[in-house]
Amino acid sequence: MVKRIELTLLPEDAFDDKKLSEIVELECDVNESDRYDFKLTKRSIDARSRTPVVNLLLDVYINETPSPEPVIKDNYKNVSDKKKVIIVGAGPAGYFAALELIENGIMPVIFDRGKDIRSRRKDLREIQQFSNVNPNSNYCFGEGGAGTYSDGKLYTRSHKRGDIYKALRILVEHGADPDILVDTHPHIGSNRLPGVVQNLRETILHYGGEVNFNSTVTDLIIKDDVILGVTVNDKDEYLADAVILATGHSARDIFYLLKKKNIYLESKPFAVGVRIEHPQALIDEIQYKQNPRSEFLPASSYKLTAQVNGKGVFSFACVPED
Template sequence: MKKELQLTLAPEVAYIPELFKEVALRTAQIPSDKDQVFVRQVKRSIDARGRNVKINVQAEIFVNETPGALLDYEPSYKNVHQSDPIVIVGAGPAGLFAALRAIELGIKPILIERGKDVRARRRDLAAINKEHLVNPDSNYCFGEGGAGTYSDGKLYTRSKKRGDVRRIMEILVAHGATEEILVDAHPHIGTNKLPKLVEDLRETILAFGGEVLFDTRVEDFVLEGNELKGVITQNGDKILGEGVILATGHSARDIFELLQRKQIVIEAKPFALGVRIEHSQNLIDSIQYKCGLDRGPYLPASAYSLVQQTAFNKKQRGVFSFCMCPGGFIVPAATSPGELVVNGMSPSRRDGKFANSGIVVSVELEDLPKYRKFGPLAAMHFQADIEQKAWAMGGKSQVAPAQRMVDFVEQKVSTKLLDTSYQPGLNSVDMNEVLPDFISARLAMAFKSFGQKMKGYYTNDSQLIGVESRTSSPVRIPRDRESFEHVQIKRLYPCGEGAGYAGGIVSAAMDGERCAEKLIEAYVRR
């Protein structure tokens, strides 16, 4: 016998297994001493709208019945060592999942990554933080696993049009993620656990005959007429295949420039730019959970999501939170010397003392009249100029320009900055001088509005750290809506965040799977 329950519980009941089982059985009117009873949670979400935080739980109870596995995923990988190859450029979530899907379909992936494997990459991250040295091929954006490896590992997505979210989650669990990601409404893995998971994904690719090439940067394409037959690396090596999935991420500016030089159609794309905001996690908890400065031992570090429409020069633009990291830290995410970019991440336990989030302003192409001369690379050049200005104002290192929130709105340079999670350090500046007027004015409006929505959010006990500029790709590589193939070049499949078709780990992974399916259907299984 199987029973399903919808329960609304206090946090300690939802998160202590013994208490949860007792309450679930009592609700279902099943004796607690009954033999062969199994209770499990299948969905869980936090409701913090009322005075007391509640946990909504969907549960299953099995009596005298063996429960089915929560994990349905059964790999069907084939040995593809001698199979026809496809080339996948970029070993982020899109590239890794494209490679796994190709193996399932009996096709050999050759996965090319400009950066280092996930372990070797750590030394370059340490060099950015401690010595302020940026390796253009190995950093927080480039390297095995892409930008997602050293991140919060958020897996929540609203995108369900291009694949099966549950399937992606189950593949991640099969490679080391906990089953909690199948249960929580807003799952995450954590930056401390992602590297091992990424390694395990790579080992599966290699075990079934795929190839993974690190320190291999694409510098040219092998074009025959309007067909892409492969790529040429920095060493002059040609890597050929039945088609190319281009999954290079939102920061591969050299690839965008290569596409333009080869007269391959690309488009400028709206994106968003702003800053990272850092509060104490205790403050955010007290606002969200209404719990004072101690959320207790059962509730996780609280998150928030904010959005505000703003008007400047008679133009409406959204200001919104992006990649909010509870209990996390801010990291330097530049991909070249002479620029400064920040991003956020958090460990699986989210137990750090700070909360940080991107607060960014939507940037439309009409906002950038001075950059029209760059054509499809207009937004990219604007993005780069802001990052270079931030680097200069921070002190021409990875020290970041920063300012307390109220000081920013009132246009006062902060006499003293707060403690921070950002390891390279902060330099007090007027962030209104770092950011264009149409960005800074909208941020100032939004901070005041956010303070109305979250009492206590607008405070000088928080600070802006800049700049947050890699929210999404400033370039789109257009593709056919049905075939996923580039609109001009045959056998080219633009994929993931860098092509403008995904926004996060799960949506990028789904896009990678679909690109592999479409390429194989069109050119390998004809």
């Protein structure tokens, strides 16, 4: 039997596996002779009242074994001799497009103007210490794109973004903390993100995809309004059955190229932001009404939205510090 239950608990109970087990047993009337297991499916902290509580949604399996979640990677087959699609950009969009192609039996060939994630780090040090910016390897360009240094907050206000849970599972299969599958505000963290990006690349290579660094796409090969391939570094031509542009919003040269080629471009409104820093203890006190905060509570964060003169103002991301 599988029972879905909702619990509202104090943090010291919700984050302690042993105590949580005892509460589940009581809640579901589990007998001594019963075998049971449970799976957390959602977790959120509600700090609106004086005492913060944790809301949990659990599936409890009584005398039944929970079936393991199928591994997405198990659906992949080697695609090295299949139809080719070129992907320009090895950022989040490019790598996820590559996995989707592999899942559909198509070979992705990726070109990125920047370097692999390890080599890219040296160029960031150059920026920080000596203000030398490599135009093809910096905070925006290189393996993982702007996403590599984005901190990996994974929540979205939009509900039209496709299978978000599948994307989270792919990230977990590549080294992200499984907590992202249940937390309301999933967050990978900048320390873990580079490893996840590197693992994504290894999966793409393992299943027969190609990843080429130091390869700037400088032209599109088009005949009779059909895209046939790309020119890389102003000299080498590569042909494929289709081309996916996943160059992000910093690739101005690509926008100019599309305009020059008379390809339809649509502008999007964009948001401009500022960075605001406050002491973590202050936010904990405001959110949890506790100073210092309980050892069972994670560092708090907040979200603000407002309309000012018809324009939306919102906090884009809050990075709590433990």
